[in-house]
Amino acid sequence: MPLFAPEELRSTLGSGLLSFPVTHARADLSFDEDTYRDHVSWQGEHGASGVFAAGGTGEFFALTPEEVGRVVRAAVAAAPDGTPVLAPAGYGTAQAVAMARDAGAAGAHGVFLLPPYLTEVSQEGLVAHVRAVCAATDLGVVVYHRANAAFGFDAVRELAEGCPNFVGFKDGVGDIDLMTRIHARLGDRLLSIGGLPTAETYALPYLEMGVTTYSSAIFNFLPEFAQGFYRAVRARRTEEVYRRLTDFVLPYLDIRNRRAGYAVSIVKAGLSVVGRPAGPVRPPLTDLSDAERDELARLVDRVGGR
Numbered sequence: 001m002p003l004f005a006p007e008e009l010r011s012t013l014g015s016g017l018l019s020f021p022v023t024h025a026r027a028d029l030s031f032d033e034d035t036y037r038d039h040v041s042w043q044g045e046h047g048a049s050g051v052f053a054a055g056g057t058g059e060f061f062a063l064t065p066e067e068v069g070r071v072v073r074a075a076v077a078a079a080p081d082g083t084p085v086l087a088p089a090g091y092g093t094a095q096a097v098a099m100a101r102d103a104g105a106a107g108a109h110g111v112f113l114l115p116p117y118l119t120e121v122s123q124e125g126l127v128a129h130v131r132a133v134c135a136a137t138d139l140g141v142v143v144y145h146r147a148n149a150a151f152g153f154d155a156v157r158e159l160a161e162g163c164p165n166f167v168g169f170k171d172g173v174g175d176i177d178l179m180t181r182i183h184a185r186l187g188d189r190l191l192s193i194g195g196l197p198t199a200e201t202y203a204l205p206y207l208e209m210g211v212t213t214y215s216s217a218i219f220n221f222l223p224e225f226a227q228g229f230y231r232a233v234r235a236r237r238t239e240e241v242y243r244r245l246t247d248f249v250l251p252y253l254d255i256r257n258r259r260a261g262y263a264v265s266i267v268k269a270g271l272s273v274v275g276r277p278a279g280p281v282r283p284p285l286t287d288l289s290d291a292e293r294d295e296l297a298r299l300v301d302r303v304g305g306r
Contacts, residue, residue, distance in 0.1 A: 004084050004109045006140035010167040012084055013110075013142075013213060014191045016049030017230040020057040020215045022268055023071055025279035031067055032279055037078040039220075039276065044080035046223035049213065051075055051085045052112050056144075057217045057264055060088045060114060062282035065095065069102055076107040086142060090114035093129050097136040110140040110167075115149035123155045134163040141165055144195065146172030153181045160189050170195035170215070174202070183210035197263040198256065200226075200249050203233045204241050217263065218252070221270035222305045248303045255292055255299075261285040266296065273297045274306045 004012060021040055024032040040051060053075035054060050054068050063071065072087040079085050087103035089096040089111050100111045113133050121129070126149060134141050143159075143166065145151050150173060159166050170193040171179055182192060194206045194214030203214055212234070219226035225248065232240040256262045264281055269288040271278045273296055280287050288296065300306055 004140065006110075006138075006165040006167045009084055009110050009140035010191045013050045013168060013193070016047060016213065017219060017227060018050050018052060018193065018213055018215045019043050019048035019219055020052045020055045020217060021075070022220055022264070022271065022278045023054055023058040023063065025282060027279065029280065029282050031063075031070060033070065033074050035278070036071065037074050039271075039278065040075050040078035041080075042276070043219070043223065044078070044083055046219070046227060048083065048219065050110075051079050051083060052088070052215065053085055053108070054088050055086075055112055055215075056114070057215070057220070057267055058088075059264060059282055059285070060090060062285070065099065068099065069106060072103065072106045072108055084109035086110040086112045088112050088114055089133055091117040093132050096129070096133050100133045100137040100139070100141070104137055104139055108139065110142060111137055112170075113141055113143045115144060115147045119148070121148050123152055126151060127155050127158055130159050130166065131163060134159075134165050137165070139165065140167040142168030142170055142191075142193065144170045144172060145175070145178075146170075146195065150175075151178070153178055153185070156182060156190070157186065160186055167191060168193055171206075171211070172196055176209070179206070179209045179211065198249065198253055200229055200233075201245070201253065203230070204236070204238065207233060207236070217267045218249075218270070220267050221274050221276065222248075222300065222303065225303050225305060244303075248299055251299055252296070255288070255296055258292070259286065262288065266292075269293045269296055270300065273300050 024036040087108035089099035168191040172195040199214035
């Protein structure tokens, strides 16, 4: 039996903010495991309810399958006791199944299923893809609704009824109608997770649709700010949420939106700003310019981040 049964994983992840750590790299772009472990351990001191290793913020798309396994094992070793670690799975169905099986071997507590690679996908194909991954593991599976993995409600309901270990649905599309239907018709069967880039922007309105948690990239380098923001959202302290948006999140988005791929690059720049460098991003991403990094540093200083 896994350490976290699927239903236990669902409730644990929904109890707090989710950590999606960056994957640390040396100057030659190789995986810097020691620094990564230190980062995951430091993140664990700030109370995340789950760690998603080598996810989108962790540059899954730029890692080899062998590297993904190394990153997951490093995260399992470094995360605090009682904090579940989810391993990624993706690309084609056969590769995703292999990754889901390796997640269990690596000691992970769940699987995060990213969109299939490249091709357009029908609803029937998406259902078959998720079914195959769920059948390959006893671990709880969180599905990422994004890009070509765009699920309709009927597909989500079919999977919820047929796959007991399908426990979470992360929205990276912003489909309010779909999320409302999931909350209204499936209730607590699935954990709904906010997954739009820089999820803080949408956290307050999404709470009304039953989305009690989200992935915070900002948590990587400003964990105290990110947790304070999350607590304000959950307590519906609207004035505080909008003050924090105005002081930091919205100007942060202005930098992030200047170039495709900056949603990851700006996080690594933030770690450099606070004195915890994570190395460069891998191609095809590009790092922030020096001027943009200085602009980010001023924002970090504004909220007392260093």
